[in-house]
Amino acid sequence: METKKKRISFDDFDAERIYEWRLALKQGMGESCCDNCDFIEKRLRNFIGKEAVRLLQRLVRIHPYFINGKRTKDKK
Numbered sequence: 001m002e003t004k005k006k007r008i009s010f011d012d013f014d015a016e017r018i019y020e021w022r023l024a025l026k027q028g029m030g031e032s033c034c035d036n037c038d039f040i041e042k043r044l045r046n047f048i049g050k051e052a053v054r055l056l057q058r059l060v061r062i063h064p065y066f067i068n069g070k071r072t073k074d075k076k
Contacts, residue, residue: 012048019044020056024065 022041045053
């Protein structure tokens with residue numbers, strides 16, 4: 001019996017946010033992750049384009065989510 005798979009749709013903005021969260025996750029995990037996450041990251045990079053990838057990598061590097069494996073505090 002075949003099961004029907006659901007699909008989702010999202011735009012560039014959503015893909016960029018997911019890619020940013022992926023970069024933050026890698027920061028917190030110390031760059032270690034699974035092959036499936038790496039595959040998804042590669043597909044997101046291709047979808048959003050080189051310019052957006054460079055910008056997001058720079059932003060996450062300048063404003064890190066994690067420092068030495070610990071979450072940074074939100075500045076208010």
